[in-house]
Every structure is written in C-alpha cells, then in structure tokens.
Amino acid sequence: MTPFPPPRITARLPALLPALLPALVLAGCGTLGTDPGSAPVALVVVGEDGAATARVITTKQACPPLLVDGRAMPMRVRVPHSSIPARPGQPHTPPSTAVLTCEAPIANGSMRASVNGRQLPVPNAEPARIVVIGDTGCRLKGREIQDCNDPQAFPFAQVVASAAAFKPDLVVHVGDYHYREDPCPAGRAGCAGSPYGYGYDAWAADFFTPAGKLFAAAPWVLARGNHENCTRAGQGWWRWLDPRPFQAGRDCDNPANDAVGEHSDPYAVPLGGGAQLIVFDTANTNWKGLPKTDPRRAVYADTVRKVELLARGAKYNIAVDHHPLFAFGANRNAATGEVTLFGGDQGLLDAFGDVEPGYLPPSIHMLLSGHVHLWEQVSFASAHPTQFVAGFSGSAEDTAPLPAMPPPGKTPAPGAIVEHMSSWIDGFGFMTMERSGPEGWWVVVWDRDGRERNRCTVKGSKSRCEVAQVR
Known part of the structure; x- marks a missing residue:
C-alpha cells in the first residue's frame, strides 16, 4: 500500500x-x-x-x-x-x-x-x-x-x-x-x-x-x-x-426468559458513501465452542444469515461485535513464563461455519471487536475481512505479548492465512477511523494522553500498519 x-x-x-x-x-x-x-x-x-x-x-x-x-x-x-x-x-x-x-x-x-x-x-x-x-x-x-x-x-x-x-x-x-x-x-x-x-x-x-x-x-x-x-x-x-x-x-x-434476553438481531447503521456498520450481538457465546446440540449454535447461525442479508444494502460493510473471530490473544504460564497464542471465539466459529465457509460473508470487509484487552490488527492473504480489536480503553490490560507475526501454520481461524499483523500490549487508548476513499480508511491508534502510537491503512478487506509491535 x-x-x-x-x-x-x-x-x-x-x-x-x-x-x-x-x-x-x-x-x-x-x-x-x-x-x-x-x-x-x-x-x-x-x-x-x-x-x-x-x-x-x-x-x-x-x-x-x-x-x-x-x-x-x-x-x-x-x-x-x-x-x-x-x-x-x-x-x-x-x-x-x-x-x-x-x-x-x-x-x-x-x-x-x-x-x-x-x-x-x-x-x-x-x-x-x-x-x-x-x-x-x-x-x-x-x-x-x-x-x-x-x-x-x-x-x-x-x-x-x-x-x-x-x-x-x-x-x-x-x-x-x-x-x-x-x-x-x-x-x-x-x-x-x-x-x-x-x-x-x-x-x-x-x-x-x-x-x-x-x-x-x-x-x-x-455493541453488547x-x-x-x-x-x-x-x-x-x-x-x-x-x-x-x-x-x-x-x-x-x-x-426463565433468558432464551430471549440473551440475544438480539443484527442491524445496520449507514455511514454514507456506500458504507455501513452491521452490529451483531455475541454476548452469550462460549469461547470453548458450541456443540450442535446447544441451541445457541442455531441462534448464531441465524445471526450470520441475517448479517449477510444486511450486507446487501451497501458496497462496503464493517461488522461490529464484541468477540473477535480473526485475532489472537496470548496467555502466559505463571510457572514457566511460556506464552501461548489462542485464536477467535470458538463458539462463533462453530455456528458461523455452519453457514459460511469463511465464517463471515465475503461482503464483510472489516470486523471491529473487543474482548481481548489490547489493541490489534490482522489482515489476511485469504479471503477474510481485516480484523481490528479495540479492547484497550479502561479495563485492566492483558500483558502477555503477541508476536510480530504468528508462527508458521498458526491461525486465528481455520483457513485464515495471516499476511500482516500489528499489536499494542499493556497500553490504554482509543482508535480512530477516517475515510480515505470509497473502500479506504485511515486508522490511527492513540494512547490515553492523545499521543499517536500507530497508524494503518485499510483498502477493501486488507490493512497494513506502520508499526508491527507498539512499545
């Protein structure tokens, strides 16, 4: 870019x-x-x-x-x-x-x-x-x-x-x-x-x-x-x-009413210029996975069908939810110090994968999520949307580091081939987005004091950042 x-x-x-x-x-x-x-x-x-x-x-x-x-x-x-x-x-x-x-x-x-x-x-x-x-x-x-x-x-x-x-x-x-x-x-x-x-x-x-x-x-x-x-x-x-x-x-x-209280249908928010947000509720997923007998699996499969229908309403679609599908988190073993990576929410991958081979419709270009307490960007050589994680604005931060690139063969979701990745660990702040064209965005990462820490370009479903690991 x-x-x-x-x-x-x-x-x-x-x-x-x-x-x-x-x-x-x-x-x-x-x-x-x-x-x-x-x-x-x-x-x-x-x-x-x-x-x-x-x-x-x-x-x-x-x-x-x-x-x-x-x-x-x-x-x-x-x-x-x-x-x-x-x-x-x-x-x-x-x-x-x-x-x-x-x-x-x-x-x-x-x-x-x-x-x-x-x-x-x-x-x-x-x-x-x-x-x-x-x-x-x-x-x-x-x-x-x-x-x-x-x-x-x-x-x-x-x-x-x-x-x-x-x-x-x-x-x-x-x-x-x-x-x-x-x-x-x-x-x-x-x-x-x-x-x-x-x-x-x-x-x-x-x-x-x-x-x-x-x-x-x-x-x-x-988003919920x-x-x-x-x-x-x-x-x-x-x-x-x-x-x-x-x-x-x-x-x-x-x-007794939690079956309806735990879920709501997705909706779209127009952004003008042929772009829109599509917000969907993932509050009740299970990161360990959803077996086919779990009624939540059918509920979330229905969610992704409705996301696909909403995505027909714009040329450029940014999905918004809480749980990342295409990002990494990291855990550190307290005894050994060893860091292990984990990928996207398994419950959503199970349910969405029943409907979409790529988990989200190809008409989704970007996914904005939180849940993991850090800032992260991942872009793919495969046909998956670029993922941004902005879970870094107040709650106690994750401190286990992410690599500049994942080890060979490591992926946040089956079939997703990482091409570019960037992260900021143990830093509080916010992210901004500004339009750079019909399918383009400038993304800037700011710390709590309003100092710029990273900037990224987005074109279509691909993104790339200037700094791989913000220090």
Whole structure:
C-alpha cells in the first residue's frame, strides 16, 4: 500500500491536548459526581438504519422535554423509576439508586438538540471521524482487582477526554461496559468505597460518569459484550443501552426468559458513501465452542444469515461485535513464563461455519471487536475481512505479548492465512477511523494522553500498519 498523508486531525490533536486535557478530564469525571443522582445522564444512541434516539437517565420522577431545532418534544418513559431487581439466585445486586429512563427520537437532518439546557450531538448522515473504544470498565471480580480510584490504573475518563478532543462524528463501543461485580477487598485503598453489583450505581461509576464528555461529543453505536449477558449486567444493558424499544420479558430480570434476553438481531447503521456498520450481538457465546446440540449454535447461525442479508444494502460493510473471530490473544504460564497464542471465539466459529465457509460473508470487509484487552490488527492473504480489536480503553490490560507475526501454520481461524499483523500490549487508548476513499480508511491508534502510537491503512478487506509491535 502507498503511504498516506496524516488525517487532518492527526497533526492537531497533540497540540490541542495540553490546554484542553485538564478541563476535559474534570468535565468527564464530573458528569454525575460522586452522587449518581446529582445530574441526569444524556446520550444519543444510534440503532437500526441509523435512527438516533436521545436517552436520559435521571433520579427525577418525570421525563424532561427534548428540544430539537427549537421545538419541544416530549420524551417517553423507557423504563419507569426503579432500581435493578435482584435476579433469583444472583447474589451481586446490593441496593442501588432508582432511576427513570426516558427517550425520544432525533430525526436525521436535525441541526440542534438539547435536554435541560445541555446540548446533545445530532446524527451525521456521513460521519467523517469515528472513535472506536471497548472494554472500558474497572474490574472488580474475585482475585482480579483493579484500583478504580487511581486514574493511572483505571484511565477511562482520560481516554474519553482525549477521544473527545478528536471531535468525532460517531463513537463505536465494541462492548463490555460493566466490570464492578464484587466488592473491593477490605483494606485496599485503590478501590475503597467503589459501588459494585449490577445496579445503577456500579454502572454510573464504571461507564456513565467517565463517558460523559464523549456523550456530549457524538452519537454512539453500542455493541453488547459478554459482561452484559443476562447472568451478569444484562439488566442494565436492556434498560439503558440497547438501541431498540424496551420489552418486558426481554430484560434479563427473570432467568426463565433468558432464551430471549440473551440475544438480539443484527442491524445496520449507514455511514454514507456506500458504507455501513452491521452490529451483531455475541454476548452469550462460549469461547470453548458450541456443540450442535446447544441451541445457541442455531441462534448464531441465524445471526450470520441475517448479517449477510444486511450486507446487501451497501458496497462496503464493517461488522461490529464484541468477540473477535480473526485475532489472537496470548496467555502466559505463571510457572514457566511460556506464552501461548489462542485464536477467535470458538463458539462463533462453530455456528458461523455452519453457514459460511469463511465464517463471515465475503461482503464483510472489516470486523471491529473487543474482548481481548489490547489493541490489534490482522489482515489476511485469504479471503477474510481485516480484523481490528479495540479492547484497550479502561479495563485492566492483558500483558502477555503477541508476536510480530504468528508462527508458521498458526491461525486465528481455520483457513485464515495471516499476511500482516500489528499489536499494542499493556497500553490504554482509543482508535480512530477516517475515510480515505470509497473502500479506504485511515486508522490511527492513540494512547490515553492523545499521543499517536500507530497508524494503518485499510483498502477493501486488507490493512497494513506502520508499526508491527507498539512499545
């Protein structure tokens, strides 16, 4: 691929940050303050066919009006004022703040929108600048404890501030928003006082509070992660983030209804210029594999059929899910130090492979995922889409290194022949995408402070990065 000039924001972002970053971090941290009821959360969620919905989460008893282009529109109640109820047999839902969730559509072509005097971003039919983040929450589970009170250990608010300075037109989150499942161990100052469980308080600390500056910057496309399945934080997912209308029974409240609560159909988000995102839900897959007797295998086979139908709607298709199909992760043996590679999610490979020999339709050119806590790019000599992993935006990072290229014969999915690969291990940040042509993209990788760490070109289903292993 030929070298490309830097995207126009690339030269400006580091210069802007010294002046902006302190204020941005404070603003991002202060959306709700320590009291989750001190101010409402307001964001714009993008769903099927690019439909944008203003969503407000508030401790008030009534929905505020939405003002669009000077005209007041009533917001409807999505979920009445309530706390997350405890699921039968689930011990991790201590009492939490009750909130009201409201929503109203923002029509494409709208120029201005606001709630209670707070400006909301309006949808852009052809977003030129896209931010990609993922795996953003602070891990409190079992022996895996992150110091949520330390911005060096949990830098999501700083990542958000730097990403907001990029001035995106769209934010794509590739899943896993909620990580505070267990209480902070006694005597550990780094996370002392952190809310935990699956109620709103833990969600606010993990996601809604630190994400505030990006909520104000651009509408969001939200993929569902395995942390948002029904046995974990699925109740919050359906109430606050899923783009479709809320349905009682498809809310993860009752385990008897999990067959419907664990799945949703894929949808497309137009990007203009003949391109679109196709978002699909993989929250309930099993990385060990799905035998043919497992009903999830048929569900995910149906998913990939629907992805193929949606892909007919555009010339260039970018799939968005949580679990990578075509990327590597690494494990380090604690006793020997030996590092072993693992490939894509086996459950999805099983189910998708029942329908598509290449696991995704040939009309998919790129796959954006998270789940593995690192940044990674893989491109193939075979007819597989280029894969980007952006699971590096807040949750404790993976530290086992990836090679510059996999060993001979090693592949993330059967039949996928790796041609180019790049990775960044143990570094927090975000990824950006800008159009370079009908089937071309500039991809830049930024650290938490908004410093450029790598840049890549994408042409069709192929990609290549300047740096193979970011140090």
